[in-house]
Amino acid sequence: MKFVPRRMGETAESSSGGGPHGTNKEILTLTALVCLTMAVLYFSVGLVTDLVVSQISPERESELFGALSMGDEFNSVIPNDYTEKWESVEAILQKLEGYMAVAPLEYKLAYHPSLDPNAFAIPGGTIAVTRGLLDEMEEEIAMAFVVAHELGHFANRDHLKGMGRRLGFGLGIRILFGGGLDSLTNKGAELMLLKYSRNQESNADQFAMECLDEVYGRHDGAGKLFEILNSSESMPKWAYMFSTHPDSADRLQLLAEEWR
Amino acid sequence: MILTNTETIPGKTIVEHYGLVSGNTVRAKNVGRDIAASFKNLVGGELKGYTELLEDARKEATNRMLEQATSLGANAIVNIRYSTSAVAQGAAELYVYGTAVLVNE
Amino acid sequence: MEEHYNLIFMIVIYGMPVFLAIMGFVIGGILERSHFNSIREREQKFENYPAVPTSSIDPDRTVATANLSAASVVVSLDYFKRILAAFRNVFGGRVRSYESLLDRAKREAILRMKEQYPHANIIVNLRINTSRIGSTQGNKGLGAVEVLAIGTAVRYESQ
16 A cells, blocks of 8 residues: 555644643642642541540550550669759659649659750650759749640640551551652651641640649749750751751740730 | 554555554553452452453543544554553553554445 | 751751652653654654554555664653652542653654664554563552564665
């Protein structure tokens, strides 16, 4: 058969993916779909987690975590010249335990030899305070705020809620998007979880404030730790989106505003 | 438009040809289909969801080829070849090509 | 100071995929456009030199030479398109980013066949194969695809 050259015009491009216009449309629809999916997943995981956590009693939780070992540093011997301070923290804890919103757990204190002023709420009811914290928190109200903040984490069930979200959301994202190339979704998920963690911290601050108002009748001077942290922090505001804790300046402001 | 996968069209004479016409499409399955298929995988048999998906894609690719043939003024496509290949995890390409020809009625 | 190192680390960790995606989008887009332009230009040049899957030739002319012509093109998606493709895998549907890539590869392979025998008049019995090469498991694979085109380049005696 004879060949007759003819031009097929635009249809020559019918398989080339629709050109730049097609690509832009695809980007928009896919981005929207991905954001929507992640949002739906995040909220449903949150809902399920909170529901499950509400079914687990604090006692059961502390049993679950009872076997958890904390690492050797947390079992360090308290230096002799700190015994007095240590006793005062124990007294504070006892005082705060009287606040009705505190979760009914058997609270224990643990000592950590780090020089950075910090405290941790360890699942199961242990509150660890660092040597640095004992050094810096001279006023009782300042130390009480830190302890109350950790009590807030227990009262809000932050360990289980955070863990459930991390697990469920991470798993969901992995199943849906796979863990490989689309690391954008993993990073996005991580930022969402960090935001949740910052919210938990703010809520624990709120709890601590209410607790102090109830027990001590005041909370001025309670933000001593934030003042210390704030003076050593120099990150720009936007950088806190990568952080598990909110900006100390903001936390101080929250305390000040509520006081007024 | 007459479509065949033979060199010639039995009973008709090809007058002239206009060259290659082709169409392709790449389709991805979705998570829902995947989950359904993984259950079906246990018992074997036809994966209806996938059959549908590929059938659909093949139609689309064929349509693109037909578009090209029409714009060339052809009234038949001969020696059509289909090929399906997995180009990435979870995505398959359906490609179809043939020679656009003019036949005597 | 330590805080700043942390911050830089975070920016690298989180910024890298974003940076790669933007780079893929911009540079990959430019490369694709220029490739398509070159394909169209060369296709124009070979307007009278078809490649067809049928095997019959012009009955009015005598054949001078017939040679096997084979050409292959290996292509890969840019990072940005790979993300789009991975997202497509969740929702299903048409993967435009792959379509344009494979279209480019096929047209390029056919052009290369013709360029191997630039003085031939027609390529007959054209067959085109697409196969995925490199890793076939998971979506960590390279995303590389080979398009192989083979056919017989026929040159007629000059009239």
